[in-house]
Amino acid sequence: MRITAVTCVKNEGPFLLEWIAFNRLIGVTDHLFYSNDCDDGTDRLLDALAARGVVRHLPNPAKGRNYQMEALKHAAHQQVVKQADWVWIADVDEFLNIHVGDHSIPALIAACHDPQAISVSFQFFANGGIETFEDVPVIAQFTRSHDPDIWCGDLACEVKSLVRKDFPLQYFGAHRPFFKRGLARDRRPQWTDGSGRPVPYRFLVAANPDRLRKFPARGARDFATLNHYALRSLDSYLVKNDRGDVNREHRAFDDTYWRERNDPAWRDESIHRYLPALNAALAELKSDPGIGALHAEAVQLHRAKRDVLLQQPTYRQMRDQLRAAPVLPPQEAAMLDRLGIG
Incomplete structure (x- = not known):
């Protein structure tokens, strides 16, 4: 089974190897990276990885600032996507935590009875009072999150999606695919949540401009959760604020964004099941002198930016x-x- 992960990056150098190594552990066979405007060595590290056949790396094709959507349009025509059995679109701070079988994407697909798409609910992991950036796996450092059933008082939570090659695709969205307009009811795709249940009807049929990208999280995570480390350390958050994001340059993240994702009410270390294999995979990647040196440079430039x-x-x-x-x-x-309880 060929599974291609597609992502957009800007100044994510210190975090690339962990994300690649983790995805390979859960069954991702190919990575397609788009980068833009990097000054921390992200592009150089990706070029080196591409030269060794570990990833594919392309410049972001966007002419304006809509980096992610332009890249996803471009990606749909790339062979590494067209030849994949499944496509996984996610960001470098998002880790697919699979709770069934051997904790791989094929195990998740089997548990969901091989649908044409699987949308997995976010769980936002808090900063946890960690101020200093350390070059150790993100998934090892951050263990507190909101109650997974409730985020900021909302019972619905955003998702990211795995998409099978025969999905009747109109276009890839960052959170979910959209199927072809005018599709007959009996040809609509089989689509489940992270518990193998059909996604809610309103989510299934949403089309532009509705773009629904969330549904109730309760009961939706039996087989998988999407761990989202949007904050990381305070050091890294400051650098992230300077960077902006893949969609809008120089966007200022105020403390509302931080506070919405910094709820430490819940402890969840389930993803630590991957750590022994992840540490070994990271050591193997860094054992290549060129890769190791470029990773170390990205770490140094991250600290220097702070x-x-x-x-x-x-x-x-x-x-x-x-x-x-x-x-x-x-x-x-x-x-x-x-x-009156405050």
């Missing part, structure tokens, strides 16, 4: 504001205020 940012008063203020921010999501704090 140091440069903290010379600016605005970033020192941001760091202090995030340190002092309450761990209650804003929506939950507002609800408590309304109830």
